[in-house]
Amino acid sequence: MTAPRDLVATAIRDALRRAATDRGWTGADVAVDVERPADPGHGDYASTVALKLARPLRKSPREIAEEIRSRVATGDGIAAVEVAGHGFINVRLDTSWLARQVDDIVSAGTDFGRLDALKGQRIQVEFVSANPTGPLTLGNARGGPLGDVLSSLLAFAGAAVTREYYVEDGGTQVKHFGESIAVRYRQLLGENVELSPEGYPADYVKDLAAQIKQRDGDRYRSLSLEEQGKIFAKIGIDWVVEDAQRVMAKLGIRFDEWFRQSSFIESGYFQKTIDDLRRMGRLVDRDGAVWFDAPEMPEDKEGWVVIRSNGDPLYLGTDIAYHRLCLFERGFDKKIDVWGANTHYHLVQMKVALAAFDIDERRWEVVLYQYxxxxxxxxxxxxxxxxxxxxxxxxxxxxxxxxxxxxxxxxxxxxxxxxxxxxxxxxxxxDNPVYYVQYAHARIASIFRTAAERGLTVDGADVSALTSPAELDLVRLCLRFPELVAEVLEHKGVHLFTSYALELAGAFHSFYRDNRVVDEGDVPRSKARLRLVQAVQVALRQTLGLLGVSAPEKM
RNA sequence: GGCCCCGUAGCUCAGUGGAUAGAGCAGCAGCCUUCGAAGCUGUUGGUCGGGAGUCCGAAUCUCCCCGGGGUCGCCA
Structure with missing residues (x-):
């Protein structure tokens, strides 16, 4: 089905081209966008192209608008075009055309709003990726729905999406984690030891130590703290990852990949990346550590450490290798990271580092969220x-x-x-707004149950009976869903789907109050309205589907 | 101090170049013999932090200032 916005934009674009030819305009070759006016009195769509052309064409906006308006082909969805204000071109859709969209929405069903803009693209979305040193907090969780909905949206636009959880099972924090378990373990064995200042004080660390002691007794007693830490960190990480998988599933998120940092340390890919960087002259040794040289950032004239003086790879170093691996070896056309805002400086560093590998910056995007x-x-x-x-x-x-x-x-x-x-x-x-939206969906389901009880079905509905402003406004709102999909795809503001869901639900609740759907006394109208609310249900279901929120038949 | 985010109704927040700035909550006044009241209707409430600039047009873009949060580590 042709989206009305595209229909209108194309019509105005054509009209502009004809006007430019007829009048000999030069410099009229601009992008034509249409928008939905805030005031419905201004029509269904409006274009400001005449306002934008006023200066290059050295003509009044109204004059330009008039030249375009008179050339817009009406019919085929467009009922009327008028010039208003300083030079707005307002377009009104044909209401019978609008009503016919209801059938198209319903028959599109789960494909309503779907795009193929990203067809053929392999995109990895990496999100949550919390430090595997403890259970997931609400803080880690924020990236969950964000990344999940973004993934769903990209898939909805035709991309082959991989949801990835990066498990950073190495590094300093993991070491502290393992040694914290070891300290608790020793305490359980009666030793007089205290947690280091870098240790993890939370109870789950004690629980882990207790589990280890219960299972394995004191067989680790003779090992050094460092050796115990290594063994316990492994056990701890396995426990954390399993727990994260369980809780993420509870949040409705299924990752395709739980990708471990240790995999590319052990495969030698990290070392290869370091070697390549060294060959490229991007590394310097100082104070026993290996530094990334970043002359691009004069304020950081020392550069950034990628390998610590004790030989351990550092976050920046492994992340460079990880991103290179994803974009050059694992076959992703694009990687999108959903990160907490506290990593914004890491982002700056990564941009510089990945540029050293000539990674096209369009292949890597980061969505930062505030804490x-x-x-x-x-x-x-x-x-x-x-x-x-x-x-x-x-x-x-x-x-x-x-x-x-x-x-x-x-x-x-x-x-x-x-x-x-x-x-x-x-x-x-x-009072959560989600119930307001779900209630609208359930209410529609209830209408269908009532209709069935009274022997009414939607079969054979003739949507040309939908002519009232209330009915048509509902259609207009449903038709905004595909537009929103395209917009969010461009700007990544997935929260807009919640606003839309609330608006559509609100519009339906108002409609419901004022308009009886099931009325045995007027079967044609009942059938048409059943079809209409079915379209609303489709739009609601599509939106909730992207949000990963259930659309209940009953509440 | 450098960099990032924010400042919009009493509160929590949408709106990021278009015409008269919105929603929820809170407040006030109403609506269930009629398809689900987890709902609906009406109403109160604004120097869009301040100032300058760009533009035909600014809550939205630029600059300066004020206020809040974040970050600047051989943590991640």
């Missing part, structure tokens, strides 16, 4: 596994449910920080 903070006894706090201050994702899921959690995390723009008050969330979970 989640939480309210603890009325005080706002940052979450951190190392501080032992956090709110577990699983606790939130158990308290407020998966749909409400997802919707809550998706409602705000990634650029906006998010404060979370668990007590308030539990108390208000019934």
């Amino acid at each position: 989640v903070r939480f309210l603890n006894e009325g005080v706002i706090q940052r979450m951190g596994k190392r501080t032992g201050q956090f709110l577990l994702l699983e606790d939130v899921l158990d308290a407020v449910g998966v749909d409400a959690t997802r919707f809550f995390l998706l409602q705000r723009s990634a650029d906006a920080p998010l404060d979370f008050d668990l007590e308030l969330a539990v108390q208000q979970s019934n």
Whole structure:
């Protein structure tokens, strides 16, 4: 089906081209976009192209608009074109054409809004990727729905998407984690040892130590702390990853790949990347460490460490190798990372480093989201596994449910920080806007149940009976879904789907109040309206589907 | 101090170049013998942090300032 916006844009584009030829305009070769006017009195779509052409053509916008307007072909969906204001070209759609879209929406079904813009592209979306040193917190979780919905959207646009969780099972934090378990283990064996300042104080570390002691007893007693740490870190990471898989599934997210850092350390790919960088003259040795030389960043004249003086690879070093691996060896056309905003400087470093490998910058994108903070006894706090201050994702899921959690995390723009008050969330979970949307969907399902009880079906519906402003406005709103898909694909603001879902649900609830759908006294109208609400249900289902929120038949 | 994000109604936030700036919550006044009241209708509420600039047009872009958060480590 042709999207109305494209239909209108094409018609105006053609009219402009004809006007330019007829009048001998030069410099009129500009992009023609149409938008939805805020005021419905201004029609269904409006173009500001005449305003933009006023200066290059040295003519009044109204004059240009008039030349274009008189050449726009009406019929085929377009009912009327008029010039308004300073030179807006307002277009009104043909209402019978609009009504016919209802049939197209319903028959499109799960394909409604689908695109093939990204067909043939292999895209990896990497998200969450929390340090594997503890259970997932609500802070880690924010990237979950963001990355998941972005992945769904890209797939909806035709891409072959891989959802990837990067498990950083090496490095300093993992070492601290393992040794923290070892300290707790030793304490259980009666030794008088204390956690180091870098250690992890949280209870799950004690639980892990207890599990190890219960299973293996004191067989690690004679090992050094470092040796114990190595063994326990492995056990700990396996436990954390398994737990993360379980909780992510609970959040409705299924990753295609849990990709371990150790895999490319062991394969030698990390070393190969270091060797190549050295050959390219991008590395210098200083103080026993290996530094990436970044003359592009004069304020960081020392460069950045990629291998520590103790020989351990550092975050930046492994991440360079990891990204190179994804973009050059693993066959992804594009990698999109969903990262917390605290990594923004890492992003700057990575851009410089990957440029050294001539990676086309369009092949790598980062979506940064602001941090989640939480309210603890009325005080706002940052979450951190190392501080032992956090709110577990699983606790939130158990308290407020998966749909409400997802919707809550998706409602705000990634650029906006998010404060979370668990007590308030539990108390208000019934007020969560997600139920408003789901209720609209369930209500429509209920209408169909009622219709069936009264012997009415949608079969043979003639949508030309849909002529009232209320009915047509509902169609217009449904038709906005495909436009929104295209917009979000361009700007990545997946939170806009929640706004749209709320708006569509609200429009339906109002319609429902004022317009009886099932009316045995007027079967043709009932059938047409059943078809209409079916289209609304399709649009709602498509939106909720992208958001990963269920669309219940009953609540 | 450098860099990133934010500042919009009492509160939480949408809107990022178009015409008269929106929603939810909170407040106030109403609506269930009629397809689900987890709903609906009406109403109160704004120097879009401040200033300058660009533009036919700025909440939106640029610059300066103010306020809040983040980050600048041989942590990730």
